[in-house]
Amino acid sequence: xxxxxxxxxxxxxxxxxxxxxxxxxxxxxxxxxxxxxxxxxxxxxxxxxxxxxxxxxxxxxxxxxxxxxxxxxxxxxxxxxxxxxxxxxxxxxxxxxxxxxxxxxxxxxxxxxxxxxxxxxxxxxxxxxxxxxxxxxxxxxxxxxxxxxxxxxxxxxxxxxxxxxxxxxxxxxxxxxxxxxxxxxxxxxxxxxxxxxxxxxxxxxxxxxxxxxxxxxxxxxxxxxxxxxxxxxxxxxxxxxxxxxxxxxxxxxxxxxxxxxxxxxxxxxxxxxxxxxxxxxxxxxxxxxxxxxxxxxxxxxxxxxxxxxxxxxxxx
Amino acid sequence: xxxxxxxxxxxxxxxxxxxxxxxxxxxxxxxxxxxxxxxxxxxxxxxxxxxxxxxxxxxxxxxxxxxxxxxxxxxxxxxxxxxxxxxxxxxxxxxxxxxxxxxxxxxxxxxxxxxxxxxxxxxxxxxxxxxxxxxxxxxxxxxxxxxxxxxxxxxxxxxxxxxxxxxxxxxxxxxxxxxxxxxxxxxxxxxxxxxxxxxxxxxxxxxxxxxxxxxxxxxxxxxxxxxxxxxxxxxxxxxxxxxxxxxxxxxxxxxxxxxxxxxxxxxxxxxxxxxxx
Numbered sequence: 001x002x003x004x005x006x007x008x009x010x011x012x013x014x015x016x017x018x019x020x021x022x023x024x025x026x027x028x029x030x031x032x033x034x035x036x037x038x039x040x041x042x043x044x045x046x047x048x049x050x051x052x053x054x055x056x057x058x059x060x061x062x063x064x065x066x067x068x069x070x071x072x073x074x075x076x077x078x079x080x081x082x083x084x085x086x087x088x089x090x091x092x093x094x095x096x097x098x099x100x101x102x103x104x105x106x107x108x109x110x111x112x113x114x115x116x117x118x119x120x121x122x123x124x125x126x127x128x129x130x131x132x133x134x135x136x137x138x139x140x141x142x143x144x145x146x147x148x149x150x151x152x153x154x155x156x157x158x159x160x161x162x163x164x165x166x167x168x169x170x171x172x173x174x175x176x177x178x179x180x181x182x183x184x185x186x187x188x189x190x191x192x193x194x195x196x197x198x199x200x201x202x203x204x205x206x207x208x209x210x211x212x213x214x215x216x217x218x219x220x221x222x223x224x225x226x227x228x229x230x231x232x233x234x235x236x237x238x239x240x241x242x243x244x245x246x247x248x249x250x251x252x253x254x255x256x257x258x259x260x261x262x263x264x265x266x267x268x269x270x271x272x273x274x275x276x277x278x279x280x281x282x283x284x285x286x287x288x289x290x291x292x293x294x295x296x297x298x299x300x301x302x303x304x305x306x307x308x309x310x311x312x313x314x315x316x
Numbered sequence: 317x318x319x320x321x322x323x324x325x326x327x328x329x330x331x332x333x334x335x336x337x338x339x340x341x342x343x344x345x346x347x348x349x350x351x352x353x354x355x356x357x358x359x360x361x362x363x364x365x366x367x368x369x370x371x372x373x374x375x376x377x378x379x380x381x382x383x384x385x386x387x388x389x390x391x392x393x394x395x396x397x398x399x400x401x402x403x404x405x406x407x408x409x410x411x412x413x414x415x416x417x418x419x420x421x422x423x424x425x426x427x428x429x430x431x432x433x434x435x436x437x438x439x440x441x442x443x444x445x446x447x448x449x450x451x452x453x454x455x456x457x458x459x460x461x462x463x464x465x466x467x468x469x470x471x472x473x474x475x476x477x478x479x480x481x482x483x484x485x486x487x488x489x490x491x492x493x494x495x496x497x498x499x500x501x502x503x504x505x506x507x508x509x510x511x512x513x514x515x516x517x518x519x520x521x522x523x524x525x526x527x528x529x530x531x532x533x534x535x536x537x538x539x540x541x542x543x544x545x546x547x548x549x550x551x552x553x554x555x556x557x558x559x560x561x562x563x564x565x566x567x568x569x570x571x572x573x574x575x576x577x578x579x580x581x582x583x584x585x586x587x588x589x590x591x592x593x
Contacts, residue, residue, distance in 0.1 A: 053445065055472075055476055056479075058469075058476070060438065060468075061438045061469055061473050061476055063438075064438020064439045064473065065438055065439070065441050065445065065473075066442060067428075068438070068440060068441060068442020068443040068444075068445070068446060069442045069445060069446040071378075071427065071428070071439070071442070071443060071446070072374075072447070073374075074446060074450070091432055091435075092435060092469075094432075095429060095432045096428070096439055099429045100429040101421055
C-alpha cells in the first residue's frame with residue numbers, strides 16, 4: 001500500500017483541501033489564533049477573507065468565538081497548535097462546544113512531540129486521553145496527506161464536534177489516494193498477519209508498516225491496523241485481532257495513559273483478553289530532542305516495534 | 317409611563333415566581349437572580365426580538381446569560397413568555413428536569429450552556445460576527461456578573477469585539493458589588509471598571525440597573541457605528557427583599573418558611589403600590 005514517498009505535512013494537505021472545498025461552500029469558516037503560518041493558512045486567508053477569523057493569541061476566546069459562529073449553522077474549523085487547543089481552551093471545548101451542542105471541528109496541528117526540541121510546553125501528549133472522555137466528541141488522527149484530505153472532506157459533511165490531531169513534519173505516504181483511506185469509525189487493516197497485531201495511529205502507522213516488513217524477514221507475520229478514528233473506536237477489528245493473533249501492540253505519539261493503547265485495552269479486557277503492550281511516551285517529561293530523537297529514545301521506530309514484537313511472542 | 321409601570325410590575329412578578337421556585341427546590345442563586353431581574357425583564361419584554369412559537373428562528377436576537385448561576389429569572393421569564401409550560405418550573409433542580417441550576421440548551425429559548433464563568437462574551441462575539449456576515453439585523457446581548465470580570469477570557473473577548481467593530485453586540489454587567497466571598501473590591505478589585513472597558517474600545521454607559529426607564533432608554537438607543545456597547549448596570553444583590561439586599565450570604569441562600577412569607581408580602585405590597593399609580 002505504502003509507496004514510502006516523502007510527502008507534504010498533513011496540515012498542508014488539510015489547508016489545501018479546505019481551499020478547494022471553501023470555493024463552493026460559503027458555510028466553511030476558519031478561526032485561528034495567530035497560527036496562520038504554523039497551520040499553513042496564509043493562502044486560505046488571502047483567498048477567503050470573509051470565511052476567516054483571526055483572534056490573536058487567545059485560544060480560549062478562539063473556541064468561544066468558533067462556538068458562537070457554529071451556532072449559526074456554519075462549519076467552523078478551529079486551527080491552532082494542539083498543545084494550546086487541548087489545554088488552554090479545554091473548558092471552552094467542554095462547555096461551549098461539546099455541552100452546548102456546537103459542532104466545532106477542533107484541528108490541533110503539530111501535535112504529540114512534533115515541536116520536540118521546543119519542550120514540554122509545546123507538546124501534546126494528553127490530548128487524545130482528554131478529548132475522548134467528552135461525550136459525542138469524535139477523535140481522529142490521520143496517518144498521511146491522503147487520509148487527511150479524506151478526513152477534511154468528511155468533516156465538512158458531519159454535524160457533531162470533532163478533534164483532529166495532525167503532526168508538523170511531512171510524513172511518508174501510507175495510502176496512494178484519498179479514496180478508500182478513511183471511513184469514519186472503521187479502522188484500516190493494512191497488512192493481514194496472523195502471529196501478532198500492531199495497532200497504530202497517525203505518524204506511527206507508517207513505522208508499524210515498516211516494522212511488519214522487518215518481521216517478515218524473521219518469519220513473523222504481523223497484522224497492521226491503522227486506527228485513525230480513536231473515538232468511536234472500531235471494536236470489531238480489535239476483537240478479531242485478539243482472537244486471531246497471539247498478542248497486541250499499540251503504538252502512539254501520546255502518553256501511555258488514556259490514549260489509543262488504553263482505548264484498545266478497554267476493549268481487549270472486556271471482550272477477549274490477550275497480552276498487550278502499550279507503546280508510547282512513559283510517565284515522564286519526554287527526553288529532550290527533535291521528534292525523531294524522541295521516537296528513537298522510546299522505541300517508537302520500526303526497529304523498536306519489531307523488537308517489542310519479538311519479546312511479546314517469546315512470552316506467549 | 318404606562319409601559320414603565322407594566323415592566324416594573326412584570327419584574328416584581330418574576331421576583332415572586334423565582335423565589336417560589338427557589339423556595340420549593342431548596343436550591344438556587346437567590347441574590348444574583350434578584351439583582352438581574354430588571355435587566356432581564358427590560359430585555360425580554362421590550363428589546364429582544366424572539367418568538368416563543370419559533371425559538372430557532374434564524375433571524376432572532378441572541379441572548380446569552382454569561383452569569384449562568386442567575387438562571388432563575390431567565391427560566392421564569394421564558395416560561396412566562398410561552399417558551400415552555402410554566403408548570404415545568406416546579407421541576408427546577410429535580411431528577412431528570414431540564415431546568416437545572418445553570419442555563420441549558422435543552423430549554424427552549426436558551427442559546428448556550430453557561431455556568432463556567434468568562435465564556436459568554438466570547439460566544440457572543442462569535443454570534444455577533446456570524447450575524448454580521450450571515451444574518452444582518454440580528455443583535456446579540458450578553459449579561460455578565462461583576463465578579464466574572466476577573467476571568468481573563470472576558471478581556472480577550474472584549475478586545476475582539478472592538479477589533480471586529482461589533483456594533484450589533486451589547487454587554488451588560490450586573491454590577492452588584494458582591495460575589496460569593498464578599499465585596500468585589502475586597503476579593504479582586506475592579507475599581508475603574510468603566511474606564512477599563514472604554515480603554516478596550518467599547519461605548520460604555522453606567523446606569524441604575526433597577527431603573528426600568530433608564531434601562532429601556534440605553535438598551536434601545538442606537539449604537540455608535542462600529543462600536544460594541546457596554547452597560548454597567550449598578551444593582552443591589554437581593555434587590556426587592558429587605559433582608560436580602562446587599563448581603564453576600566444570599567448569593568445562594570434559600571429562605572426559611574418565615575423568610576419566604578415575608579418576601580412574598582414585601583413584593584405584594586410593592587405591586588399594590590404600583591397599582592395605585
